[in-house]
Amino acid sequence: MPSRVYAVQFDIAWEDKAANFAKVSRLLEAAQPRPGSLIVLPEMFATGFSKQLFRTKDTETRETEVFLKQIAAQHQCCVIGGLITAGSPGKGRNEALAIAPDGTELARYVKMQPFTAGDEHLIYEPGSRVMTFEWQGFTVAPLVCYDLRFPELAREAISQGADLLVYIANWPIKRTHHWVALLQARAIENLAWTVGVNRCGSDPDFSYSGRTLVVDPHGTITADAADREGVLETVIDVEVATNWRGQFPALKDAGLA
Secondary structure, three states, X not given: OEEEEXXXXXXXXXXXXXXXXXXXXXXXXXXXXXXXXXEEOXXXXXXXXXXXXXXXXXOOOOHHHHHHHHHXXXXXXXXXXXXXXXXXXXXXXXXXXXXXOOOOEEEEEEOOOOOHHHOHHHHEOOOOOOOOEEEOOEEEEEEEHHHXXXXXXXXXHHHOOOOEEEEEOOOEHHHHHHHHHHHHHHHHHHOOEEEEEOOEEEOOOOEEEOOOEEEOOOOOEEEEOOOOOEEEEEEEEHHHHHHHHHHOOHHHHOOOO
């Protein structure tokens, strides 16, 4: 069954939630997503990849979560977006939150591989398990940025029935080649649709190339946002994954089907 994905790629305003909420709202208003679609926002879309927990972490009002619920309801779409919540004392949790059009929480995945080269492990505690949820005939696994380098996490999602892997990220321009190659690798080895939603622009530490991508289960890039702000709209079809898995026995041979 064909389904639509709207991937929002933008230059995140540094540590400014209000500005980022406003920009996402404008971009989605212009894109006019079809009801029932999947909207995906980058990792830490409300603040950028800041290590200032007092600026990134949601307050008692859960402002980022509330915003995700608002756009899910407004556009009658499923929404995945990255946010920071409170973790153990003195630490936060880097999450990918999936919200249904009616506001139901479909999945709250905590990034399992903090980016130690950027000291993320000192600020944000790791998650403990991969999660999946159902949407439009797909079983979706939300994952976060550095998780992409760990194929065992995608494999665990596949063991749970995933046929759509969604990576939200703040992936710097100097490793763009890795981003593209690894998204294609995760798609090929798992015979799964793979969506990678990155930011563009720059922050005080890095520059970002964007390159939000949609990759089919054969590893073919079917949509590419390049380095521009905007909403990348594309159609994906679960039958492409189902049919390929029926024709090519890699997952069966791995004991996963």
